[in-house]
Structure formats: C-alpha cells, structure tokens
Amino acid sequence: MRSMQGKFALLVGAVVTASAALAQDVPTEQEAVRRAIHVCAACHGDGGRSQTASVPSLAGQMRQYTIAQLKDFRSQTRAETGTRAYMWGVSALLDDAMIVGLADYYAAQAPAGGKPGKPALVQTGRRIFVEGAPARGVRACASCHGSGGEGAAGFPRLAGQRADYVYGQLKVFGTQLRSHGVVMQGEVKAMTPAEMRAVAEYVQSL
Ligand code: HEC
Ligand code: HEC
Structure with a gap:
C-alpha cells in the first residue's frame, strides 16, 4: 500500500x-x-x-x-x-x-473481463454462489446479485470484481464498518474465511 x-x-x-x-x-x-x-x-x-x-x-x-x-x-x-x-x-x-x-x-463503461482463477477454488466458490450453504443459513449469492453476478439496482455487480477486494469486503461485513450493509452482515455470519476466499475467486472469474 x-x-x-x-x-x-x-x-x-x-x-x-x-x-x-x-x-x-x-x-x-x-x-x-x-x-x-x-x-x-x-x-x-x-x-x-x-x-x-x-x-x-x-x-x-x-x-x-x-x-x-x-x-x-x-x-x-x-x-x-x-x-x-x-x-x-x-x-x-x-x-x-x-x-x-x-x-x-x-x-455505462464496459465491465472488466473475468480472470480465470484456481480451478479448485473457483469450483467451491461457484457452489456457494449458486446454492449457498443452506444447512448454515448462507443464502445463494446469485439470488440477490444475479445468476451471472451482474447485479441489479442496489445489489452490486460482482462479476469480474477484484478477488482481493471482494474477500476484504466480506470480512468487513463481519464488522459494523459498512453500516448500510445490514443485509450482508447477516449473509457472512456463517461463512468461513476459506469460503469467502473461494467465492471471491469465483466472482472475479465471471
Ligand atoms: C439477500 C440479498 C443478498 C444476498 C443473498 C447476498 N448479498 Fe451481497 N450484497 C447485498 C446488498 C444489498 C449489498 C450492498 C450492501 C451495501 O449497500 O453496503 C451487497 C454487497 C455485497 C458486496 C460488496 C460489493 C462491493 O462492491 O463492495 C459483496 C462482495 C457481496 N455482497 C458478496 C456476496 C456474496 C459472496 C454472497 C453469497 C455468499 C452475497 N453477497 C449474498 C445483498 C445480498
Ligand atoms: C487514491 C486512490 C483512489 C482515488 C483517487 C479514488 N478512489 Fe475510490 N476507492 C479507492 C480504494 C482503495 C477503494 C476501496 C477501499 C476499501 O477497500 O475499502 C475505493 C472504493 C471506491 C468505491 C466503492 C466501490 C464498491 O464496489 O463498493 C467507489 C464507488 C469509489 N471508490 C469511487 C471513486 C470515484 C468516483 C473516484 C473519483 C472521484 C475515486 N473513487 C477516487 C481508491 C481511490
């Protein structure tokens, strides 16, 4: 930095x-x-x-x-x-x-293109993105962020977003520092750091 x-x-x-x-x-x-x-x-x-x-x-x-x-x-x-x-x-x-x-x-700008990630991470990340982890109350990211991570209105686009940034924000939602991110504060509660890393790698690949 x-x-x-x-x-x-x-x-x-x-x-x-x-x-x-x-x-x-x-x-x-x-x-x-x-x-x-x-x-x-x-x-x-x-x-x-x-x-x-x-x-x-x-x-x-x-x-x-x-x-x-x-x-x-x-x-x-x-x-x-x-x-x-x-x-x-x-x-x-x-x-x-x-x-x-x-x-x-x-x-109006053309989005950054997806970057291929480590296949094992991308595969784990895709599962979380598409299915969530229902047993632990983690909802599918796709249900709000769109099936391709394209976003909608107040739900941000995640497709092609930098993985390090996404991972950092998932951790931030575990704190009160994004006070308008109440929905996400709930979503990340039951996620492990490894799952956060995987889903970040997946969205960057989109
Ligand atoms: C119930 C709807 C909902 C679900 C499910 C959901 N999100 Fe979100 N997400 C939001 C909203 C709303 C915001 C905007 C928060 C804000 O305004 O601060 C957001 C913001 C984010 C951000 C911040 C983006 C940025 O550019 O800073 C990330 C990263 C994110 N979500 C990832 C995920 C992941 C990964 C999952 C699945 C594990 C997920 N979200 C599931 C609604 C949702
Ligand atoms: C000196 C570097 C720098 C400059 C100049 C800068 N930004 Fe940022 N911006 C950042 C960083 C770093 C972050 C991410 C911070 C974090 O990790 O929490 C950010 C985050 C953002 C976000 C949040 C994105 C998201 O997905 O939630 C927006 C929106 C943004 N900047 C818009 C702008 C705009 C518009 C300008 C020009 C008027 C600008 N920035 C100028 C460094 C900069």
Missing part, C-alpha cells in the same frame, strides 16, 4: 488544484465530472477497470449502488480502513450532481 499512499498524496494535490480551478472558472457540471473521472482513474483504472488487486473496479457497476456508496463515503458512514484512507477525502469534494454524473459514467 506504500506506493498507493505516495500516489494518494500526489492525488490530493491534484484534487486541490482541480477544486481551485473549479472555483475560478465555474465549469459546467459535465466538465466537473470529466475532471473528477481523471482523478478516479489514477486508482480505479481507465474507465473504472482496476489494475490493482485491492482497488475495486467501478466499470459496469449499478448506478444506484455507486450513488449510495459515494454518499456513504461523504457522510463517513462507510468507514473501513481502505475507504477512510482513500475515499473520505475524495468524496468530500463531490456534490450530489457530480455523484450522479460519476455513477452514470461508470454504469
């Missing part, structure tokens, strides 16, 4: 410069969104297709979900370490119209 922190310091500079420019020349909403996308791309990749294991892809993500997350960062109600470090500062500079503009932009 060290190089990310260096990058972040640079980016804070870029954001400050951008917001100073923003105050001076009063850009149109569209132009403000365009400038913001440039900053986001430094971490989330071109078009929101992440090249970094711990940074989520945003491309093809559900509009409603992205809007909700950006508002949760801005109000500091989504508070796991990674978002405190990287997203609280960035989101503080966004007004509601920019949040909607960014969510529209990412929803």
Whole structure:
C-alpha cells in the first residue's frame, strides 16, 4: 500500500488544484465530472477497470449502488480502513450532481473481463454462489446479485470484481464498518474465511 499512499498524496494535490480551478472558472457540471473521472482513474483504472488487486473496479457497476456508496463515503458512514484512507477525502469534494454524473459514467463503461482463477477454488466458490450453504443459513449469492453476478439496482455487480477486494469486503461485513450493509452482515455470519476466499475467486472469474 506504500506506493498507493505516495500516489494518494500526489492525488490530493491534484484534487486541490482541480477544486481551485473549479472555483475560478465555474465549469459546467459535465466538465466537473470529466475532471473528477481523471482523478478516479489514477486508482480505479481507465474507465473504472482496476489494475490493482485491492482497488475495486467501478466499470459496469449499478448506478444506484455507486450513488449510495459515494454518499456513504461523504457522510463517513462507510468507514473501513481502505475507504477512510482513500475515499473520505475524495468524496468530500463531490456534490450530489457530480455523484450522479460519476455513477452514470461508470454504469455505462464496459465491465472488466473475468480472470480465470484456481480451478479448485473457483469450483467451491461457484457452489456457494449458486446454492449457498443452506444447512448454515448462507443464502445463494446469485439470488440477490444475479445468476451471472451482474447485479441489479442496489445489489452490486460482482462479476469480474477484484478477488482481493471482494474477500476484504466480506470480512468487513463481519464488522459494523459498512453500516448500510445490514443485509450482508447477516449473509457472512456463517461463512468461513476459506469460503469467502473461494467465492471471491469465483466472482472475479465471471
Ligand atoms: C487514491 C486512490 C483512489 C482515488 C483517487 C479514488 N478512489 Fe475510490 N476507492 C479507492 C480504494 C482503495 C477503494 C476501496 C477501499 C476499501 O477497500 O475499502 C475505493 C472504493 C471506491 C468505491 C466503492 C466501490 C464498491 O464496489 O463498493 C467507489 C464507488 C469509489 N471508490 C469511487 C471513486 C470515484 C468516483 C473516484 C473519483 C472521484 C475515486 N473513487 C477516487 C481508491 C481511490
Ligand atoms: C439477500 C440479498 C443478498 C444476498 C443473498 C447476498 N448479498 Fe451481497 N450484497 C447485498 C446488498 C444489498 C449489498 C450492498 C450492501 C451495501 O449497500 O453496503 C451487497 C454487497 C455485497 C458486496 C460488496 C460489493 C462491493 O462492491 O463492495 C459483496 C462482495 C457481496 N455482497 C458478496 C456476496 C456474496 C459472496 C454472497 C453469497 C455468499 C452475497 N453477497 C449474498 C445483498 C445480498
């Protein structure tokens, strides 16, 4: 994460410069969104297709979900370490119209393609995704996230998402740090870390 922190310091500079420019020349909403996308791309990749294991892809993500997350960062109600470090500062500079503009932009981008994973993990992960573990009350992920992990409205797209990020979030849902993630807090209760790892590998492969 060290190089990310260096990058972040640079980016804070870029954001400050951008917001100073923003105050001076009063850009149109569209132009403000365009400038913001440039900053986001430094971490989330071109078009929101992440090249970094711990940074989520945003491309093809559900509009409603992205809007909700950006508002949760801005109000500091989504508070796991990674978002405190990287997203609280960035989101503080966004007004509601920019949040909607960014969510529209990412929803319209071609999603990151699936990456083949370790076959044994993918196979275990697929079973959890499709069937859940009914004996322990773990419901099928597909029932909310879609049979191909494509997402729907407030249910985020998981297909092609970075496995390290997905695994990290499944652990975060075991805490209170994503306070709007109540549904997921219930889903992860009976899951083992090995199952979380497997299902993360599976969704990345989609
Ligand atoms: C300095 C790096 C950095 C920059 C710049 C950045 N992000 Fe992030 N963003 C992250 C990291 C890291 C995470 C994941 C945090 C975690 O693991 O909890 C994240 C998470 C997110 C999420 C949550 C995704 C999900 O699937 O829940 C959204 C949405 C997001 N960022 C949008 C943006 C937007 C829009 C911008 C530009 C305005 C932006 N980010 C700029 C690093 C960055
Ligand atoms: C009953 C519906 C439901 C089921 C079943 C469900 N989820 Fe979710 N999931 C959600 C909702 C709603 C969210 C958004 C939470 C939020 O807004 O913070 C979510 C969020 C997530 C996220 C965070 C995505 C991101 O980009 O940060 C991951 C990862 C996830 N779910 C994985 C899973 C896995 C794996 C399973 C199966 C073991 C599963 N979910 C089962 C409803 C569900």
